[in-house]
Amino acid sequence: MANLRLELPVLQNWSCHNCGGCCRQHLIEVTEAERQRIIGQNWTAADGVDQPVLAWHAGPPWKKRYRLAHRSDGGCVFLDDKGLCRIHAKFGEAAKPLPCRIYPFAFHPSGKSFTVSLRYSCPSVVANLGTPTSKRSNELRRMAEEVIPASAINSPAPLLTPNDRVDWTDLQPFVEALDHTLADPSTPIVVKVVRAIAWTTLIGQASFEKIRGPRIRELIALLMEAARLENPHVPESPEEPSRVGRLYFRTLVAQYARKDTVADLSSGVWGRWRLLRAIVRFTKGSGNIPSLQTGLKEVPFSALEPSFGPIDAEAEEILTRYFRVKTTGMHFFGSAYYDIPFAEGFHSLALMLPVTLWLARWHAVSDGRDRITAADISRGLAMADHHHGYSPALAQYAARRRVRSLVELGDLTRLCYWYSR
Ligand code: SF4
Structure with a gap:
């Protein structure tokens, strides 16, 4: 070309x-x-x-x-x-x-x-x-x-919201604004992701029929500032995710925790039965988490809920780089992500933060620790990103509906804070 x-x-x-x-x-x-x-x-x-x-x-x-x-x-x-x-x-x-x-x-x-x-x-x-x-x-x-x-x-630009499509020139400020939000070196990654959830949610609800050109940049700047003022720092006592939010989260995290190698996909009726049983246990959320991958032991769901301490500087760098590479690479919406519009695509990407931290906790507990390290976060991220944008299960209506509900209930933000403490 x-x-x-x-x-x-x-x-x-x-x-x-x-x-x-x-x-x-x-x-x-x-x-x-x-x-x-x-x-x-x-x-x-x-x-x-x-x-x-x-x-x-x-x-x-x-x-x-x-x-x-x-x-x-x-x-x-x-x-x-x-x-x-x-x-x-x-x-x-x-x-x-x-x-x-x-x-x-x-x-x-x-x-x-x-x-x-x-x-x-x-x-x-x-x-x-x-x-x-x-x-x-x-x-x-x-x-x-x-x-x-x-x-x-x-090719035309992907959808910005379910009802609006702007051209590539007008789409660019949204991607740049996400990168700007996520790049801030003085703010913890969890706060940056929460701010981005806040302003992209408003973008997802807006109508862009008459907003074009410089007015787009003005609107984004206003929404970003409002998100920054609303979410100045990590809350001292993060609110627990709701019961429904936890249920939706567990069914989603089960998709990211599974292994989809050729050997797994070829494991026939017995493999499908094991997966079905695991999904039932993730839905119930009590007892032990079924071990879905080598190195992850059957430990109680409740063992992943106490505080595991703050995210260290090395893990901050990994997570910040991850979110910035995915956003600047437009690897979270449109043709790169099941043809999902910009705002909804970013919310699915934001979910990767609590998913990765939950998987990191599981790795830590499997190794007998009650603190997570950057190595746990690296392992959790590698597991989760294997599926993100590639697993057909995440493109299905049920999975998309659950992510939307997590945003509507305020649970996506709660999950981010809950699992980063
Ligand atoms: S690169 Fe890996 S997956 Fe591809 S043919 Fe070689 S061994 Fe097989």
Whole structure:
């Protein structure tokens, strides 16, 4: 695509550290051209590949869709013992399927340019390890040219509210204002997220039929100032989330806590039965939390409710960077997030704060601690962001309705404060 302009995240570093996590976690669907290319690579037991390399995973027999096969230990059939890709080692990076080459980057249209965001399911992204993304512009441009269809340059801006769509120029101030709210270095992340929830909620309720151009910036500035005055600091005694709010939160957090690897998705009736039982227990919210992933023990739901102490500076940096990369990368609404409008999309992103903190508490309690560390928050964030924007369950009406109810009841704000104390 000629003259493709990319908006790169300035805060984020990344290089692959060969942990092999993505090659265990993700289902990689291949195109017909990729399937033919892999068949033509003639993999044999002598290469360390002693099973079929592709599996039919969707579509009718006359229009089969294929994915890379996984071994019984959960890893991609091409993942070797050192965490390296056999296709990459033997034929070079370009021979791998496109999703393997793109991960953990994500590209989204933004008018005449494209934003670049990253998936925090990758531990190197969470830890900010490697080359600054701003120094990878040539490589990212090449990737973007492969991923983005030529027609995307003319795509309309996503919805701002359920009833209003402004053009790309008028949408930009909303994204900039979110970044401005989240960037403030002197304010704790929880207060910044709560302020952003407050002013985006008002945006979601407003009508933009007659508000355009400079008046948009004036309106945003007014709403941001009101949100700042209403939420000056962390409350001394945060209010408990309501009973209904807790119920909705637990059903949502269950979606983020589950594991959707190929091995899990292929676990048949027994796997579905285990998941159903787990959802019932999350809905009840009493007794023990069912262990959904390795390293997370069955501990009482009530063990996650006392104060775990404040979020430390390292965790503040991780969470602030996460929210800023997702907002500047437009990775929370429109085509990047189930075609959901701006305000509702931000509320789903804001929910990632209590979800991550709840999962971090679960990690801490599983390790016998009553305080969370930045490492717990990193693990919780990597777990949760694996699903955010990618799990079909989060796009369903019921999940969206619950997020909207959390906002209407004031529970999204309460949950943010409750789990950050
Ligand atoms: S093909 Fe290579 S990069 Fe892709 S999932 Fe398999 S091992 Fe990982």
